[in-house]
Amino acid sequence: MSTLTSGKSADVRSALWSVRLTFLLSGALFATWVARTPTIKEQLGLDEAGLATAFAGMNVGAVLGLQLGKFVTLRFGSRATLRVAVPLFAVSLSGLLVAGNLAGLTAALCTFAVINSVVDVAMNAHGVAVEKASERPLLSGIHACFSLGMIGGSLVGAAVERAHIALPTHFAAVSVVVAVAAVLGGRGMLPSSIDRMVPGAEVSSGGARRWPARLIVLGLLAFCVALAEGAANDWTAVYLHEETHASTTVAAVGFALFAGSMFAGRLLGDRLVTWFGPVRPFVLGTVAAGLGLGVALLTGGTLPALLGVAVFGFGISFTLPLAFAASGTVPGVPTARAIANVSFIGYLGFFTGPVLIGFVAQNHGLTVGLAVPVLFVLLAAAGSGALRPRP
Incomplete structure (x- = not known):
C-alpha cells in the first residue's frame, strides 16, 4: 500500500491516462462486435x-475468464496482466470471423469472452489503484472512456454497415489498431507491485476474509446493474431492428445513443459522488433507468425506444463504477481480491x-424480455445502503 500512496503525481497522471486508454480500447472492441x-x-x-x-x-x-482474471491479476498484478491481455483481446475479435455456423460462433464468442473478462x-483493479493514489473520485470518469470507446466502435460499425464493407475487413482493421495502441499506450501504468499479491502476504494482512457480508452485497448490486448493461449491449440493436422495424443502420x-448517454452519465458521476456521496446518485440513477426503459417498452415505436435507451444508459452509467x-x-x-470478487459476481450478471x-x-x-433488466435495476436501488462509506 505504501507504494501506491507514495507515487509521484506525474506517475499517477500518466497511469490515469493509460488506464483511460485501456477502457476506451476495450469499449471499442466490444462495440465492434455488438454493432454488427x-x-x-x-x-x-x-x-x-x-x-x-x-x-x-x-x-x-x-x-472462466473471471476466474482466470482473478488469478493472474493477483499473481502478476494488473499492469502485467493488461499488457498481455488487451492485445490478445484485439486478436480474439478477428477470431469471430471463423464462425460459419452457430457452433463456430458460440466457440469464438466463448474465447472472446474469456479474454474480455x-x-x-x-x-x-488498476482503475481503483489509480483512484486511491489520487485520493479523489475518478472511477466513474475512467469508465466513461469505456463508453467513449463504445460510441466510436458503434459509429464505425454503423458507417461500415452503410458502406457495405465486409466483416473480415472491418474486424481485422479494428484488431490491428487496438493491439498497436494497447502496446504503445500501456507503458504509463502504475507498477504491478501495487496490487500483486505476494505469496504468504495475504494472511498476515488480514486478507483471509475474502467474502465479508458487505462485499457480497456490493457484488449483488454489481450483478443487477451489470445484467442491465449487458442486456442493453447485446439486445438494443436487435430490439430496434426487429421489434420497432428500424433499419440496421438506425439500430447501430x-x-x-445508448453508449453516448452512458458516457455523459459517467463524466458526471464523479462530481455527483463528490457533492452527494455514493448512495443518492445510485438510487436516482437506477430508478430513472428502470422508469425510462419501462415506459419505452410499454409505448412501443422507434422514437420512444431511442429515448428510453438514452435514459436507461444515463441512469445506470455510474452505478457499476460505484460498486x-x-x-x-x-x-x-x-x-485486487475485492475487485476480482465483486467483478466475478457482477459480470455473471x-x-x-x-x-x-x-x-x-x-x-x-x-419486448417482454427487456422488462427483465427493468426489474433488476429497480431491485438494485433497494440495496444501495451498502455503498455508504464505513469508518
Missing part, C-alpha cells in the same frame, strides 16, 4: 434462440442477462 450483431445473425440464419445459445457461449467464457478484472446508431469503488474500501480484503432475455424473448417476445 444483427448482420452476423442474419448471415448465419439464427433466430432468437440461436443467438441466445451463442450468448450462452459468452456466458461460459465469461465465468480477464481485461475487465485487471483494468478495474441506437446503440451508439467497484466501494469494494476497494472494504476492510480486511486486499483491493453482465453475461447471464443477455442469455436470459433471449430465452424469454423466444417464448414471449423481445
